[in-house]
Amino acid sequence: MSDCRHFALIGHPLGHSLSKALFDDAFDGRHDYRLIDIDCPDSLRRIIGKYELSGFNVTIPYKIKIISMLDRLSEEAREVGAINCVRVEPDGSLTGHNTDSEAFLMVLHKYMEVEGPSGDYGRTKAFILGTGGAAKAVAAAFRRIGVDYCFVSRNAPKSSSDETISYDKAYSAMVQPEARTHHQPTTIIVNATPVGMAPRIEQTPWAHPELLSEKHLVCDLTYNPSPTRFMREAAEAGATVKDGVEMLKNQARLSWEFWGITP
Ligand code: NAP
Numbered sequence: 001m002s003d004c005r006h007f008a009l010i011g012h013p014l015g016h017s018l019s020k021a022l023f024d025d026a027f028d029g030r031h032d033y034r035l036i037d038i039d040c041p042d043s044l045r046r047i048i049g050k051y052e053l054s055g056f057n058v059t060i061p062y063k064i065k066i067i068s069m070l071d072r073l074s075e076e077a078r079e080v081g082a083i084n085c086v087r088v089e090p091d092g093s094l095t096g097h098n099t100d101s102e103a104f105l106m107v108l109h110k111y112m113e114v115e116g117p118s119g120d121y122g123r124t125k126a127f128i129l130g131t132g133g134a135a136k137a138v139a140a141a142f143r144r145i146g147v148d149y150c151f152v153s154r155n156a157p158k159s160s161s162d163e164t165i166s167y168d169k170a171y172s173a174m175v176q177p178e179a180r181t182h183h184q185p186t187t188i189i190v191n192a193t194p195v196g197m198a199p200r201i202e203q204t205p206w207a208h209p210e211l212l213s214e215k216h217l218v219c220d221l222t223y224n225p226s227p228t229r230f231m232r233e234a235a236e237a238g239a240t241v242k243d244g245v246e247m248l249k250n251q252a253r254l255s256w257e258f259w260g261i262t263p
Contacts, residue, residue: 005261006052007033010044011059016198016224018245019057022252031261044069048088055087055259057252060194063133070096074258080140082133085255097258100137101144103250104221108141111217111242125185127152129205130193134221138190147188152179176207183211189234191220196228209233216240223248 009019014035023033036047041062047053058066063082067073070086071093077083083096112124126142126149128135135151142149153175174182189212195205212218216239220228226243227235235241256262 003030005031005054005259007031007259008036008047008051008053008056009033009059010036010038010041010047010056011062012037012039014059017059018224018248019059019252022249023256026252026256041065041069048094053088055085055255057255058084058086058133060134061132064136067096070094072096074098076101080137082136084133084137084251085258087259097255098137098140099251099254099258100134100247101140102254103247104138104219105141105144106250107219107242107246108145111219111240112145124148124187126150126188126190127179127183127186129189129191129195132192135190135192138192138221150174150179150182150186152176180208180211183208187215188217188219191218191222191228191230194222196220196230197222198224201225202229204229204233206230206233209237212237212239214238214240217242220244221247 007023009017014037017035020033020035027033034051036051038047044066063084066083070083072095073083074095074097077096077098080098080101083098084100085097087095087097089095124147126147128138128149129152131151131153139149139151155175189206191205193205195203212234216234218231218234218239219242220231221244222228223244226245227241228243231241231243
């Protein structure tokens with residue numbers, strides 16, 4: 001067991017997480033993976049020392065907050081502006097990385113083959129529900145393939161320098177009531193909020209299922225439960241729906257590659 005290395009998921013809350021089961025299965029006893037629920041990220045360095053972590057994943061609500069605690073960021077992390085994977089270097093310094101964006105793109109490619117040849121996504125428009133770490137990862141994936149996107153937030157942007165509208169362009173950020181009015185050209189809707197996740201499975205982040213049809217692709221990054229209420233209502237309206245399970249597996253595999261281990 002001397003080669004056994006220690007990994008973790010850090011976030012709050014973690015009751016919904018499937019990551020431990022996923023990593024335990026892949027590691028098969030060679031490394032360990034624990035869930036560390038913290039209500040404040042200030043204790044990060046102490047936790048890394050206590051559990052002798054070689055690396056960890058970061059989830060809700062710390063993907064953006066944690067950036068200021070890291071020593072360096074990978075190119076992907078800089079492009080996304082959020083972190084879901086950290087490597088503890090031999091000198092104890094911390095390198096932040098993002099595997100969510102690539103993981104989402106891998107899923108999206110399969111669904112978008114129907115749209116035309118690879119890269120021909122110029123006319124596709126998307127709503128990203130939420131403005132947190134996962135929303136930024138999805139936005140970066142859309143930028144890479146030329147999909148025009150707009151964040152849909154609970155809150156109006158505070159100013160023109162607000163981070164929710166700093167990326168983009170004609171299709172930038174709006175609040176839920178505006179989304180109803182401007183949904184017409186949109187064919188992809190991604191839920192990047194925790195709304196509808198266990199245990200509050202009766203909730204939905206999209207109040208307008210009547211606006212959905214066969215032309216829509218609805219991706220809910222939630223993986224527990226699956227399907228979510230949002231997915232069920234979208235499917236009833238004829239939309240193609242996809243849950244977050246495959247993305248979760250992709251980002252896990254990309255994380256352990258970043259940590260330099262072969263499960
Ligand atoms: P986060 O950084 O905390 O951001 C969540 C965003 O959701 C907030 O910025 C907020 O944006 C919006 N929101 C709307 N209603 C909310 C509510 N009632 N409570 C909290 N936020 C609300 O979280 P995250 O890391 O982006 O994760 C978001 C979800 O995606 C989680 O459910 C997570 O499990 C899932 N996820 C799944 C995968 C996967 O591999 N399948 C990967 C990453 C994340 P506004 O305030 O602008 O509305």
